[in-house]
């Protein structure tokens with residue numbers, strides 16, 4: 661009995677078509693058989709996973725496990741980041757969107773994901789801090805970054821995070837530039853831009869090579885800013901970005917920095933790991949190697965997005981009527 665580690669499993673019963681809820685008995689059994697004494701907290705709504713994670717730390721759990729999608733993970737991290745003692749975090753990607761788990765090559769299959777936790781091989785990762793909120797994958801603002809709140813959940817459930825991408829394409833003709841002031845180390849900019857992204861990982865929302873040089877543990881953000889451009893240029897940059905070939909495009913400003921201030925005279929919402937994170941102005945600070953996360957030692961991911969070609973996208977410049985209006989209602 662002595663020496664058995666205690667894990668706190670924080671799961672969102674509603675996420676990913678209730679997969680966490682359905683799988684719970686089997687997940688617990690596998691964790692227990694693997695030697696982790698595990699208790700659970702089922703979240704009851706927005707913000708609850710943050711409280712549950714903070715509480716688990718107060719109660720001295722050795723391991724915290726977040727089971728659900730990116731939303732649950734974001735909340736758990738926000739409950740952990742300010743604590744002095746931060747136990748290692750296991751991730752069971754059972755949500756509709758599991759961007760960060762994918763960036764870390766954590767398997768989508770729940771049994772394999774449990775086994776990753778049981779193997780207890782971990783990596784330390786940087787955490788981004790903005791005012792009093794924290795993110796691990798990406799922060800951003802500007803035209804396309806607001807769309808993650810707008811994607812209808814039915815569409816999300818059908819095709820997962822690619823829904824964001826489709827919604828983004830559909831929204832393109834309405835893109836508006838914002839005026840941005842950026843200050844970071846030696847760089848100071850005042851530009852009209854379409855959007856800015858402050859990334860910790862290299863893979864975001866279906867763009868596997870958005871920030872090809874980003875490392876999760878180098879203490880730096882990879883900042884991408886898309887200058888004001890027309891629709892044709894925008895589409896060109898997006899298609900370059902899908903192949904990771906956008907960094908040298910004249911419309912793209914790219915820098916690496918541990919600290920960046922962003923302000924605007926416009927009303928600009930901030931997106932943190934897919935969640936609403938307040939509005940500009942903001943100061944983004946990288947907390948180097950702030951969190952330890954269990955990852956697959958082999959680095960072999962079974963986690964793949966459906967190829968874009970299979971999604972039969974209805975592109976807005978061909979068919980403005982399509983995609984969502986019929987599908988998002990009921």
Ligand SMILES: Nc1ncnc2c1ncn2[C@@H]1O[C@H](COP(=O)(O)OP(=O)(O)OP(=O)(O)O)[C@@H](O)[C@H]1O
Pocket residue numbers: 672673674675676677703704705706707708727728729730731732733735754755756757758813816
């Ligand atoms: N019991 C609950 N019922 C409904 N929503 C909840 C509950 N507990 C937590 N939530 C909220 O659900 C949100 C989404 O959760 P999560 O990301 O885990 O699942 P998901 O299936 O990927 O969802 P999404 O539709 O946001 O992609 C969380 O941000 C959280 O605030």
